[in-house]
Amino acid sequence: MTESASRHAGGAAPRAIALIGPQASGKSTLFDALLAAAGSAPPRRDARTRAMGTALRIGHCSFLGDPWALIDCPGSVEFAAETAAALAVADLALVVCEATPSRAAALAPVFRAIERADLPAMVFVNKVDALGDQHIRDTLAALQAHSRRPLVLRQVPIREAGQVTGYVDLVSERAYRWRRGEPSELIRMPGDVAAREAEARAALAEALADHDDALLEKVVEDAIPTPDDLYRPLHADIAAGALDAVLLGAAEKQHGVLRLWKALRHDVPGPEATAARRGIAPEGEPVAQVFRTIHAGHGGKLSCVRIWRGAVKDGAMMDGARIGGITRWPAGEASRATEAAAGEIVALGRLDAVGTGATLSPSGAAQGLPFPAPPPPVYALAVATEDRKDDVRLTAALARLAEEDPSLSVVQDAEAGQILLTGQGDIHLGHAVARLAEAHGLRVTTTRPRIAFRETIRHAARHHARHRRQTGGHGQFADVTLEVTPRARGEGFAFEDRIVGGAVPRKFIPAVGEAAEDATRRGPLGNPVVDITVTLHDGAFHSVDSSDMAFATATRMAMQEALAKAEPVVLEPVDHVIILVPQDGTAAAQRLLSARRGQILGYAEKEDWPGWDEVQALVPEAELHDLIIELRSLTMGLGTYTRRFDHLAEARAR
Structure with a gap:
């Protein structure tokens, strides 16, 4: 029996779950609790990673004989590209959120990411022990406002002395009291919960009946559905992405974690179903997709993959390259393998x-699977080495960082003489700079x-310039009269020749045009000059001493004086900016743009984003450097924007 076959002797292929949710939702705590409940230790993480929610972690475990991979996605919005990559290879997204309705808006980007990935999902409402006197139905309503899929409760909470101490499962109609570190205790359903349980169970049945005719018939006839009547359509609807089931718990106390495991075991589709949904036929050569790249120092480059079909062996050829080792996730206790199987x-x-x-694939002929494009950058820094002899190393290190994180990009700004590192915010780039020090010295x-x-x-x-120089042999002589005139914004540079009567021979006129354009590289105010016409009106030459070089020199002299006399003015780039914010942050976003010399063009509700607005404005590029930092500060970290160059305009002070 091969290694991969022995790992899957139980018959089930490994399933993968991506835990996704906003910062402070307790997502990583749930990740650790799920692994602990399955008898596995979580991969290590350092204090900085823990505090900032910047690292994607993967844990392997087995629950009731089934193999699993859990992917803990970063909570920070600045690392959303890693989350999107994890969703591309997961079988289900487990959304983790707080029980507080006021935090529901933070789930809008999460739900949109899941929809874009075309992925089934479930929701775990965490920290319900802190629910207080709030009702879970208020939390559900707040979440539903930001999800286009129906959200259906699987459980209702049980309260004792004002605290949530357990739940009623709406499918089985059994009541449980949580016990830390132990399975929940089966109890008699409290009398004050029965009415709420019946109402919530009826709502669950109605939602499921939308896609199941047999259940619909029972609902119409007011017949009480059996647990099997609900389990069957619930499983089908979750797998189809028709709805998201909502479960409750408190991960820090391990409350609800075992029940969540059982729901996942029952309802998460297998990798073969996910592969089929992504258009991968069940038969054929092995197929895998890279979702993350790591440069592991002396360990070399590691390509983290999900295997969708077939078995992959160490030393085998994939896309023309030979595999140099298989690692079952390079974190904590990494283990080497000789073979890995589908899933x-x-x-x-x-x-x-x-x-x-x-x-x-071995042949390299596999059709490319969809993969999310990195988000456009919203923040940039110019980076430079403290020691110039490290410049070559810096270029190589930045290239590796960008390969590891496609939402980072490196731009060589030749005009400014700077290397620009662009990304998703100050935390994102700060993390990259720290990686330069830690991983590359x-x-x-x-x-x-x-x-x-x-x-x-x-x-x-207009300006007349004469260049005359006498040396021992041939001298230099050229005489030009140039006029500079403004053009409409964006029309660029033009050169016109209005010489008549041979005042300047035709053979020298190209040199005048080239020198005039070259003189625009740096104007009187120190910047490149744009949108002007240079006209050659008159001139003089010497039959022996005139040359291209002489006319170029005279032209530069004339250009320098003419531009200085033409009232030069500085132009700054102005970008078209589209800000995306929750509607309660729209007014704050408009004030922010106005304070940064922005011209508001209007705002409207974002299509397919209920409760969110797009605000459009024209904003000078000089005002955009830290816009994302202040915008997120004003919108609980949710606001973002896109930008594109629009035009040049005369620079004006704040």
Whole structure:
């Protein structure tokens, strides 16, 4: 029996769950509790990672004989690209949220990410022990306002002395009291819960009846459905993404964790169903998809993959490269393997030419599977080494960081002489800079990127220049009269020749045009000059001493004086900005834009995002550097924006 076959001797292929939710929801605590309940230790994480919610963690375990992979996705919105990558290879998304209705808006981006991934989901309402006198139906209503899928309760809470101490399962109609570190205690359903339980069970039955004719008939006839009547459509609807079941608990106390495990075991589709939904036929050569890349120092490059079909062996060829080792997740107690089977999440070594998102097969002919594109950058820093001899190392290290995290990008700004690192916010880039020091031994300084200012002229000006130099042999002579005139914004540079009568021979005129354009590289105010026409009106030459070089020199002299006389003005880039915020943050976003010299163009509700608005404005690029930081501060970390260059405009003070 092969290694992978022995691992799956129980018959079930490994299933993968992505735990996704906003920061402070207790998602990582639930991840640890699920592993502990299955008898597995969670992978280690350092204090900085724990506090900032920046790291994607994977844990392997077995529950009641079934193998599982749990993916703990970062809670910080600045690391949403890692979450999207995890959703691309998961069988189900487990949404973790707080029981507080006021925090429900933070789930809107989470629900949208799951919809984009076309993934089944379940919801775990955490920290219900702190629910107090609030009703779980209020939490459900607040969550439903941000989800396009129906959310249906699987449980209702039991309260004793004002505290939530257990739950009633709506399918089995059994009541349980939580016991920390032990299975829940089966109890008699409290009398004050019966009415709420009946109401919630009826709502569950009605939601399930929308897709099940047999159950619909019972609902119409007011017949009480059996547990089997509910289990069957509930399982089918979750797998189809028709609705999301909602369970309750308190992960820190391990309340509801075992019940959650049993629901996951029953309702999470297997990898074969997920592969079919992604268009992968059940037969054929092995297929795997890379969802994460890690540069593990001396261990080399690791490509983390989900295997969708077939078995992958160490040393086998994948897309023209030979696998150099199989690791069952390189975190904590990593273990090496010789083979991995369909459904497994493993790391493949030494696939140096393979990038994140790639679809792998032995022949290299597998059709590429969809993979989420990284979000557009919203924050940038110019980075430079403290020691110039490290510049080459910095370039290589930044390339590796961008390969590990596609939401980072590196831009060489030749005009400004800067290397720009762009990403999703100050925490995101701060994490990247820390990685440069920790993983690559590079200390760097960071500064605000320079703005690509331009300049133009307000009115026309003419200048005559003569260049004459006498040396021992042939001298230099050229005489030009140039006029500079402004053009409409965005029309660029133009050169016109109005010489008549041969005042300047035709052979020298191209040199004048080239020198005039070259003179626009740096204007009187120190910036490149745009949107002007340069006209050659008159000139003179010498039959022996004139040359291209002489006319180029005279042209530069004339340009320098003409531009200075034409009332030069600085232009700054202005971007078209679209801000996405919850509707209660719309007014604050508009004030923020106005304070940054923004011109508000309007706002409207975001399509397919109930409760969210898009605010459009024209904003100078100089005002956008830390916009995302203040925007998130004003919107509980939820606001974001996209931008594109729109036009150049005269720079004006705040």
